[in-house]
Amino acid sequence: MASQPRPPTGPERTGGPLRLESGQFFGSARLSCSAPGIRVTHSLAAGPPDSVVTHTHADLHFILVSGGRYVSEAGPCPDEGPVLVYNPPGTTHRDHFERGRGSFFSISLAPEYLQSTLAEVPEAPPERLRQEVQHTLARAIAACCARTADPLTLDALCLELLATVTAGFEPAPRAAPRWLGRALELLHDRYAAPLSMADIARAVGVHPVHLARTFRRHFRCTPAAFAQYRRLEQAARLLARSAEPLAEVAQACGFGDQSHLTRAFTRGFGVPPGTYRALAGEVRRLQIDKTPPERFGRVSAAAAHSRLWARGRR
Numbered sequence: 001m002a003s004q005p006r007p008p009t010g011p012e013r014t015g016g017p018l019r020l021e022s023g024q025f026f027g028s029a030r031l032s033c034s035a036p037g038i039r040v041t042h043s044l045a046a047g048p049p050d051s052v053v054t055h056t057h058a059d060l061h062f063i064l065v066s067g068g069r070y071v072s073e074a075g076p077c078p079d080e081g082p083v084l085v086y087n088p089p090g091t092t093h094r095d096h097f098e099r100g101r102g103s104f105f106s107i108s109l110a111p112e113y114l115q116s117t118l119a120e121v122p123e124a125p126p127e128r129l130r131q132e133v134q135h136t137l138a139r140a141i142a143a144c145c146a147r148t149a150d151p152l153t154l155d156a157l158c159l160e161l162l163a164t165v166t167a168g169f170e171p172a173p174r175a176a177p178r179w180l181g182r183a184l185e186l187l188h189d190r191y192a193a194p195l196s197m198a199d200i201a202r203a204v205g206v207h208p209v210h211l212a213r214t215f216r217r218h219f220r221c222t223p224a225a226f227a228q229y230r231r232l233e234q235a236a237r238l239l240a241r242s243a244e245p246l247a248e249v250a251q252a253c254g255f256g257d258q259s260h261l262t263r264a265f266t267r268g269f270g271v272p273p274g275t276y277r278a279l280a281g282e283v284r285r286l287q288i289d290k291t292p293p294e295r296f297g298r299v300s301a302a303a304a305h306s307r308l309w310a311r312g313r314r
Contacts, residue, residue: 017056022108023041024057025041026096029043030042030044033144033149035149035155036113036155037114038108038110039110042105044103045097045102045103049096049098051100052094053094054093056092058111059110060108061087063083063085063095064082065104067104068097068103069098070096070102071095072095073094074087074093074095076128084130085127088124089121093126107158107161117207124165134164137161137164152195153222156212162209180204183200188230191254192252227254229268235250235261236269238253246258246261246262246273249261
């Protein structure tokens with residue numbers, strides 16, 4: 001990418017091109033977030049262009065340029081506008097910034113992650129990606145570096161981005177398949193569990209990429225967003241009906257800690273959890289609107305219908 005290899009675990013020479021292991025890039029890392037098999041990093045490049053030597057990447061990764069003019073063997077990059085590059089595992093190149101200065105997000109998918117999500121890694125060459133949906137997904141993944149990212153959120157977004165460069169996957173069906181109801185029921189009941197997309201896909205018998213694409217098509221959100229909504233819904237219920245400390249509410253609802261709960265709750269409800277509890281406690285007749293937000297109305301209704309259908313079979 002650009003500037004000097006990132007310390008402390010420097011790349012290794014094996015007699016050929018410099019080999020960069022999963023998650024290694026030229027440049028100094030400033031922000032990062034991760035999930036099992038996934039690492040997203042924002043890095044700055046500040047060295048002369050010739051400091052970037054020919055190198056080989058062990059992992060499949062995407063590069064989202066956030067500043068500077070990028071030179072890539074995947075194809076010419078525009079002087080202005082977004083630049084997003086896909087590089088498959090084993091890519092050997094000398095991609096760099098024209099004047100040595102720039103910034104970029106790297107989205108790295110480790111070999112073990114690909115093995116658990118793909119039957120085989122696509123043999124597509126490096127490519128500059130131009131579709132709007134690809135850039136939207138890459139920006140959403142990059143934004144996870146600026147906040148506490150739910151691993152399931154990163155997992156789902158990366159699978160959707162991966163699907164845009166992977167041939168051979170059937171399009172999401174127009175009618176909601178029966179297995180989607182089972183996935184909803186799983187997310188509804190196990191919202192506090194550390195589920196991965198592979199876990200959910202395995203439980204309902206479909207491919208993780210197909211799950212990610214079908215879920216978004218029918219419900220206009222990711223499985224992670226619905227799980228987060230369910231965590232917030234349960235937290236609001238506990239805050240209104242119990243005196244449990246906020247730390248215990250956070251743990252019971254699947255949040256990492258009390259601060260994670262506070263940030264997510266404030267974003268979702270507009271007030272901190274302590275204020276919400278005080279309002280519910282001081283005004284017993286307070287009528288709290290339990291109607292799901294518009295973006296979750298469809299998925300919540302589908303989850304309720306799926307649970308009723310499942311109970312009817314028992």
